Amino acid sequence: MKRTLTISLDTDWLWRVLAFQVASRAYVFAALLGDRLQTRIGGGLDALRDRAATHFGSRAPKAGVFARSWAIGTTALWIAVLLTGYVFVYVI
Helix, strand or coil: CCCCCCCCCCHHHHHHHHHHHHHHHHHHHHHHHHHHHHHHHHHHHHHHHHHHHHHHHHCCCCCCCCCCCCHHHHHHHHHHHHHHHHHHHHCC
């Protein structure tokens, strides 16, 4: 067999070395990005959670508007409105 001066990359090397390094760097980048987003958005999400608890929560001294019992007529009206909206969007 005659030896030639060529460079050949084995697919096993591509999978084990190159793909692993790329995936490792992508993971580190995603983790850093997630940490930064969590610190910047965390305060806003806490405020949003507190605001939602005032409307939906039942553990507050006064239950939120959506945590209270509703009359059956109000419930039926909301169901009719939501179904009408769904059908309207579906037809369009």
